[in-house]
Amino acid sequence: MFRLIREPIDYFTLTEAVRSPRCGAVVLFLGTVRELTGQQVTVFLDYEAYAPMAEKKLAEIEAEVRRRWPIGDMALVHRLGRLAVGEVSVAVAVSCPHRHEAFAAGQFAIDTLKELVPIWKKEIAPDGHGEWVHQSVSTCAPRSPAEEQR
Amino acid sequence: MFRLIREPIDYFTLTEAVRSPRCGAVVLFLGTVRELTGQQVTVFLDYEAYAPMAEKKLAEIEAEVRRRWPIGDMALVHRLGRLAVGEVSVAVAVSCPHRHEAFAAGQFAIDTLKELVPIWKKEIAPDGHGEWVHQSVSTCAPRSPAEEQR
Amino acid sequence: MVIRVKLFAAMREFTGSDSLDIALPPGATVAQLRRQLATQWPQTQALLMRSAIAVNHDFANNDQVLQATDEVAVIPPVSGG
């Protein structure tokens, strides 16, 4: 299951939905809006998607995760619109028979989502100034697809 | 925070408790009672702990995780007593500034818990026959501490 | 042919529009579209260099040939999650 939504993400319901008696392991990842990105203080993030392409890429990621790991069930949900500090922007939930599969599948899903799904965020500072994040500031972030294609 | 409890694990409250505006990533791991372990059909698991030692080891794991990763907050909770198929036996929740730290910390915490914390489970089959699990059947499981010391 | 190019995020704000109609010769490639966009909208040039082009909801290579019926979009470096 994958979805783009504008309401708060109910990750408890998502997690309950992916649980299965055949699966001994559930991994949930939540991305939340951080107060600080580098030196920048953020008060809001505005998320925007190219929705039909984003949904196609989410479907492809779900299919690839299911191909690679023995998934019981999984959920990929990204929120759009204005989010305050502390709110959940993305949730990935997977169940697998064993825990190492569940961790690997969950990590692959969020890494690939952040690399391939056309969603952008604008950081709104306390003075109201907004800036689109088009170059990841995270030291952990993978290259963008644009860079890979050059 | 770490705890041994006999009531159902409220992982939603645990996850909310570890969230922090300084942390953009939360990872939750749930271990749940599987219907099948190898060829064996399980209907219940009875969990038993050597409680004071288990609590000491959980405290050591929490301290080690906090030493290795920039943890916002974390929770390690293991349930004891009789659990039915599908119930949550263990929950690990961690928050970190970035996602790769959160995944690594969560996986280290559950791997180490399963290796070092003196908790045992007895599998109760449909015919009521019970057997202690003293040799892990998971292909992913690390060696037991006893094997390491020989 | 005229290709309608969808724009998002900073790309939309640089042009003040969520799409641009770009005239291209029949059989034009993604590379030609990029050059035409950069010529007509110089303010997008730096971000365009770092952006991908999507055709029908997939990332496209520069040598892909465009059809008038394709859904085309500029995809600045993504920052979801």
Next chain:
Amino acid sequence: MVIRVKLFAAMREFTGSDSLDIALPPGATVAQLRRQLATQWPQTQALLMRSAIAVNHDFANNDQVLQATDEVAVIPPVSGG
């Protein structure tokens, strides 16, 4: 000295008791405790070989010297989680 040894899981069921009092000479080690347990309770021998010994809530090496006041336990291979 007499060491009270706590037992859990299958180890407890093999002996029918959650602890055993084992008489050992002063200065005895964990290895001596293991031998004494295996001699007095042969039915525990196979599992004891695969078990750790904990002293005061930490895993102990076989050469650790025991005190009469130590809290000692047999730790069969753990299976929590």
